[in-house]
Each structure stands twice: as structure tokens, then as C-alpha cells.
Amino acid sequence: MASKVFVYVDHFNGQILPASLEAIGAAKTAALALGSSLTALVLGEQTQSLAAQAIQHGADDAWVAEDAKLKDFRPEAYASVVAKALQEAAPEVFMLPTTARTRELAAMVAVDLSTGVAPDVVAFEIKDGKLLATRPVYGGKIFAKVVISQALPQIVLIRSRVFPGPEADPAKSGPVKKIEAAVGEVKSEVLGYKPSDGGVSLTDAAVIVSGGRGVSNNPSLTPPAEITDEREKEIWRAQQGFQLLRELAAALGGAVGASRAAVDAGYVPYAFQVGQTGKVVSPDLYIACGVSGAIQHLAGMRTSKTIVAINKDAEAPIFKLARFGIVGDLYEVLPALTKELRARLGK
Amino acid sequence: MNIVVCVKQTPDTAATVTVQDGKVSWGDSPLVINPWDEFAVEQALRTKEAHGGKVTALSLGPESAKEALKHALAMGCDEAVLVSDPGITAPDSLVVSAVLAAAIAKIGEVDLVFFGRQAVDSDTGITGAQVARRLGWPSLSLVAAVTALDAAAKSISVARMLDEGRQEVKAPLPAVVSVVKEICEPRYPSFMGIRKASKAPLPVWSLADIGISAPPQSALTWPEVFAPPKIETRCEVVEGDSPAAKAAALAARLIEEKVI
Numbered sequence: 182m183a184s185k186v187f188v189y190v191d192h193f194n195g196q197i198l199p200a201s202l203e204a205i206g207a208a209k210t211a212a213l214a215l216g217s218s219l220t221a222l223v224l225g226e227q228t229q230s231l232a233a234q235a236i237q238h239g240a241d242d243a244w245v246a247e248d249a250k251l252k253d254f255r256p257e258a259y260a261s262v263v264a265k266a267l268q269e270a271a272p273e274v275f276m277l278p279t280t281a282r283t284r285e286l287a288a289m290v291a292v293d294l295s296t297g298v299a300p301d302v303v304a305f306e307i308k309d310g311k312l313l314a315t316r317p318v319y320g321g322k323i324f325a326k327v328v329i330s331q332a333l334p335q336i337v338l339i340r341s342r343v344f345p346g347p348e349a350d351p352a353k354s355g356p357v358k359k360i361e362a363a364v365g366e367v368k369s370e371v372l373g374y375k376p377s378d379g380g381v382s383l384t385d386a387a388v389i390v391s392g393g394r395g396v397s398n399n400p401s402l403t404p405p406a407e408i409t410d411e412r413e414k415e416i417w418r419a420q421q422g423f424q425l426l427r428e429l430a431a432a433l434g435g436a437v438g439a440s441r442a443a444v445d446a447g448y449v450p451y452a453f454q455v456g457q458t459g460k461v462v463s464p465d466l467y468i469a470c471g472v473s474g475a476i477q478h479l480a481g482m483r484t485s486k487t488i489v490a491i492n493k494d495a496e497a498p499i500f501k502l503a504r505f506g507i508v509g510d511l512y513e514v515l516p517a518l519t520k521e522l523r524a525r526l527g528k
Numbered sequence: 529m530n531i532v533v534c535v536k537q538t539p540d541t542a543a544t545v546t547v548q549d550g551k552v553s554w555g556d557s558p559l560v561i562n563p564w565d566e567f568a569v570e571q572a573l574r575t576k577e578a579h580g581g582k583v584t585a586l587s588l589g590p591e592s593a594k595e596a597l598k599h600a601l602a603m604g605c606d607e608a609v610l611v612s613d614p615g616i617t618a619p620d621s622l623v624v625s626a627v628l629a630a631a632i633a634k635i636g637e638v639d640l641v642f643f644g645r646q647a648v649d650s651d652t653g654i655t656g657a658q659v660a661r662r663l664g665w666p667s668l669s670l671v672a673a674v675t676a677l678d679a680a681a682k683s684i685s686v687a688r689m690l691d692e693g694r695q696e697v698k699a700p701l702p703a704v705v706s707v708v709k710e711i712c713e714p715r716y717p718s719f720m721g722i723r724k725a726s727k728a729p730l731p732v733w734s735l736a737d738i739g740i741s742a743p744p745q746s747a748l749t750w751p752e753v754f755a756p757p758k759i760e761t762r763c764e765v766v767e768g769d770s771p772a773a774k775a776a777a778l779a780a781r782l783i784e785e786k787v788i
């Protein structure tokens with residue numbers, strides 16, 4: 182029997198993403214509710230080990246497309262292959278993790294198949310054979326239930342770190358079917374790639390230590406004499422300050438984030454920005470240092486499991502969302518906290 | 529360069545958005561140009577300033593969306609067009625992309641289309657890629673920098689911001705580019721620009737005008753909207769005589785509660 186549920190396996194540098202495992206887990210739940218098996222869809226230059234991992238994590242079988250032209254993810258190429266596979270299999274649900282790649286891929290596949298896409302889904306239920314997906318809109322101020330009723334498959338991208346990633350069963354195996362890699366004409370060309378510094382991706386991080394405009398507030402740091410401009414001095418101070426955040430993040434195996442104010446002031450690059458116009462994150466622990474907690478910042482981190490605020494101002498709005506707080510100067514608290522955690526966690 | 533920039537009108541991000549009678553409401557908060565689209569307009573203007581040509585701002589929406597287009601005109605766009613039709617109700621991205629692609633085709637001989645990365649109301653971030661797919665043009669999303677643009681050879685290179693880092697991609701024109709905030713700093717509309725925008729003609733195209741005979745149907749509906757579950761938090765402010773004592777108390781609590 183053909184699967185009613187397909188799941189897309191996103192990967193990078195030959196590694197399956199944690200978000201893909203979470204999507205497999207979510208898709209398996211949907212498949213069970215629909216009384217169906219689950220098929221993993223894997224595209225790339227080399228797909229064998231990825232397909233095997235998808236099956237170990239819950240897929241019943243896998244369809245793979247392999248081609249040198251699929252080495253770099255290019256949305257046009259991937260979309261053509263995926264759309265063709267879905268046309269052939271005619272599943273009811275197509276689930277993907279929400280990543281930069283899959284957002285574009287799902288968008289294009291939906292055009293090819295004239296169907297709808299629900300990105301950033303945080304919950305779903307199966308009702309009368311239909312999938313009812315919940316997703317945050319308006320920067321998380323509202324939740325909407327979404328139904329794709331007019332066409333199939335229902336394309337659902339699930340948000341990272343919301344659904345648990347299933348445990349692997351190394352003994353499990355299943356059939357792997359090779360499908361045609363009908364890539365078609367691909368106009369774009371990937372010239373190069375530069376990984377972001379820090380290593381841990383914000384969207385995957387279990388712990389995030391975030392800094393706001395408050396990080397610039399250390400008058401006792403003396404910038405080198407060659408920096409004379411006041412704004413440059415402020416940036417220099419803040420960049421030294423972010424080093425304290427990096428050390429705390431490293432002690433916890435986490436990533437560093439920032440508010441828009443910190444990014445706009447030039448303390449850290451935009452890739453660090455958390456919030457409505459930055460990244461949306463849901464770590465287990467979010468430590469906000471010198472962040473006031475503006476509504477647009479909260480939009481990006483309010484789903485964090487535990488929020489800790491470190492702020493000089495006891496009235497800062499961030500304390501309304503935080504589970505734990507320290508009222509104090511981050512320049513005094515952070516080094517002490519890093520030292521304390523290193524000692525207690527044995528690092 | 530014949531450039532189109534697509535803009536949407538959205539509630540201000542500072543608006544208090546609530547649900548009233550099963551409908552989303554932002555009270556009397558202003559409707560503004562989608563903040564992401566200001567970066568797209570700026571990048572479109574800079575491209576024109578460097579390579580010549582013209583910039584047309586394009587929007588799909590009700591009559592009120594003219595205000596977002598006027599903002600784009602006041603920033604310096606040469607022309608603006610609104611697509612508005614009573615046949616379009618509650619459009620999803622499939623409908624929006626079909627309409628925008630048809631309008632772009634009508635504008636004709638377009639080299640580049642700019643989008644903001646997403647709209648701050650529906651938050652989907654897929655419309656740009658869908659328009660590209662419909663037109664058969666390359667889609668370059670999450671663009672943080674245009675690293676090269678050769679108008680004569682009709683090619684563009686960009687740096688894209690992926691989750692894992694930066695990717696450099698090259699594509700032939702015409703292409704669709706959706707931008708992130710890092711790409712530029714949007715200019716403020718000038719006084720002269722605002723005056724010009726208030727007088728500029730603002731044609732409204734119907735579906736028939738862009739060659740669509742039957743209104744496209746949404747594949748997706750929002751049968752229910754609701755306020756997010758209230759997060760019941762009571763902040764436990766950790767006390768201590770010194771920063772070190774506070775830090776120690778916090779570490780102890782985080783470990784006790786199995787947060788770490």
C-alpha cells in the first residue's frame with residue numbers, strides 16, 4: 182500500500198539535521214493517525230546513509246533521488262524532483278522541517294501541485310482524515326489553525342525544537358526505492374559557502390545566551406587609543422562584552438543571540454538577531470542579558486522553555502516573561518555565573 | 529534595469545493584536561508598509577541608482593494598500609500599481625503569487641523583482657519563491673548582499689543567509705530576490721518624495737486587466753484563530769548580597785529545576 186504520508190529529509194554537509202528527525206517523528210504520528218505507513222524522501226548526491234537513518238528514526242521506507250546535479254541544494258532542481266515524486270505517490274500529507282531550504286522548496290512544490298503550505302507549525306491534529314495545523318502568526322501574537330482543503334498533498338512544515346526527535350532503532354531497516362532525478366533546467370549556481378562563526382546554529386541550539394543594548398554599558402573598559410570616535414568606542418566595548426556571553430554560552434554548549442538594538446548598533450552581525458525580524462528560536466534555556474524585552478524581541482523567543490533575565494532595571498518588561506531573574510549589572514553577574522556553572526557542571 | 533518591488537500593507541509590529549469574534553483585530557493601530565518590504569524598496573532603489581532604469585512598486589490588496597505604495601513612491605520609486613479585485617477574498621500565498629506573477633508579466637520585460645523576506649502578519653515567507661516558480665525565474669531568497677550585478681551580461685550574484693552560514697549564489701536575470709535586513713538601511717521618505725507621491729497617479733488593475741478570467745482559489749483556510757496560550761510565569765528574582773552570590777543562587781536553582 183502506498184504511504185499517505187511523506188516526510189522530507191533536509192540535510193547539510195552530509196548530515197541529517199536534528200529538525201529533520203523531529204519532522205520524521207511528527208510525520209510518523211500523522212501516519213499512524215491516518216492508518217498509513219511513512220515514506221521518507223531523500224534527495225542529494227549521496228543518500229544511502231541518510232535514508233537508512235530516516236528509517237531507523239521511524240520511516241517505514243524511503244524514496245531516494247541521486248544525481249551530481251543535486252549535490253548543492255538549489256530550490257528549482259529539488260522542487261522539480263519532489264513535485265514529480267509526490268505526483269506519482271499522491272500522498273495526503275507532505276511534512277518537512279522548517280529550514281531556510283525547505284521553506285523555498287515547499288513554496289515551489291506547492292505551485293507545481295496547486296496546493297497550500299503551512300510553515301512553522303507547532304501542533305497538529307488529524308480530524309476526519311484531514312490535518313488541522315496550528316501555527317503562530319502576527320509575530321506569535323496570534324495562533325491560527327490552518328486547513329489545506331482544496332488540494333493534496335497538504336504541505337506542512339513543522340517548526341524546529343517543538344516536536345521531540347525520536348530515538349533511533351539501529352536494528353531497523355526498510356526498503357529504499359531509487360526514483361528518477363528529473364532535475365530539469367537549473368539556472369542558479371552555488372559559488373561558495375561560509376559557515377557562521379560560533380558553530381552552534383541558533384535555531385537548533387538548546388541554550389541561547391542573548392545580549393541587548395545593555396551589553397555596551399561598561400564604561401570601565403578602555404578602548405585602544407587608536408579608536409577615537411565615540412560610536413566606535415561603544416561598539417568596541419560591546420564587542421568585548423559579547424565575549425562574556427560567548428564564554429557563558431560555551432560553558433553551556435549553547436549559541437549566542439542578540440536583540441535588534443544590539444545588531445543595529447553594530448555590536449554583532451544580523452545572523453545573531455532573535456525576534457520578529459530576526460530568527461525565531463525555542464531553546465530549552467534562553468538567558469537574556471541587557472535585553473529590555475520589547476514585543477518584537479519576545480516574538481522570537483517567547484516559546485523558550487525557561488527564560489532567565491539579567492538586567493539592571495527591575496522594571497524591564499523581560500522580567501514579565503522570565504522564570505528566573507537577576508537584577509544586576511551583567512558585567513558583574515556574567516563572569517560569576519560562568520565560573521559557577523563551569524564548577525558545577527565540571528567543565 | 530526594469531525593476532519591480534512587491535510590497536504589502538500590514539499592521540504595525542507594535543500593534544496589540546487580539547482575536548475578536550473569531551477574527552484578528554489590531555484595534556486602531558496604524559497599517560504600514562510591511563517592515564521587511566522597506567528593505568526591498570531600498571535595495572531596488574539602490575540597484576536603479578547604480579545601473580539605471582526604473583522601479584515599479586506593486587501591491588495586491590484593498591484600496592487602503594495604496595498607502596503602502598505611496599510610502600514606496602515617497603522613498604523614490606518611479607511608479608506604483610495596485611491590483612485590487614472584489615473576486616479576491618482571503619487569498620493564500622498560492623493566490624497572491626498567481627496574481628503578482630500575472631501583474632509582473634503585464635508590466636513586461638522585468639529584470640529583477642524584489643521582495644521582503646516575509647510579511648509580518650501571515651509570517652509565511654514563501655510568496656517570493658512562488659512568484660519565481662510561476663515565472664520560471666531563479667529564486668534567491670534570504671539575500672543579505674548583492675555581491676555582483678552585471679546588467680549587460682544579465683547576471684546577479686548574491687550572499688544568502690542560511691541557518692548554517694552564508695551561501696554565495698549566481699543566477700541569470702530575470703530573477704526574484706527576497707531580502708533580509710542586513711542588506712541595507714532603508715531611507716526615510718523625503719519631504720519632496722511625500723509631495724510627489726501624493727500627486728502620483730496610482731493605477732488600479734483588476735484581475736481582468738492582468739489576464740486572469742476566473743479568480744484563483746485559495747488552497748488553504750484559517751478556520752480558527754485564537755490568542756496564544758497564556759504563559760503563566762511568575763519571575764523568581766534570585767537574591768544575594770553580591771553578584772557572585774546571586775550567580776551561585778541562580779546556578780543552584782537552574783540545576784535544581786533540571787533546566788541544565
Ligand SMILES: Cc1cc2nc3c(=O)[nH]c(=O)nc-3n(C[C@H](O)[C@H](O)[C@H](O)COP(=O)(O)OP(=O)(O)OC[C@H]3O[C@@H](n4cnc5c(N)ncnc54)[C@H](O)[C@@H]3O)c2cc1C
Pocket residue numbers: 392393394395396398399439440441442443454455456457458459460470471472473474475476477478481491492493494497509510511512541563
Ligand atoms: C518593525 C520592527 C521590527 C523589530 N524586530 C525586532 C527583532 O526582530 N528583534 C528585536 O530584538 N527587536 C526588534 N525590534 C526592536 C525592538 O522594538 C526593540 O527596540 C529592541 O528589541 C530593543 O533591544 P534591547 O532590549 O537590546 O535594547 P533596549 O530596549 O535599549 O534595552 C536595553 C536593556 O539593557 C539594560 N541594561 C543596560 N545596561 C545594563 C547592564 N550593564 N547590565 C544589565 N542590564 C543592562 C537596560 O535596563 C535595558 O532593559 C523591532 C522593531 C520594529 C519597529
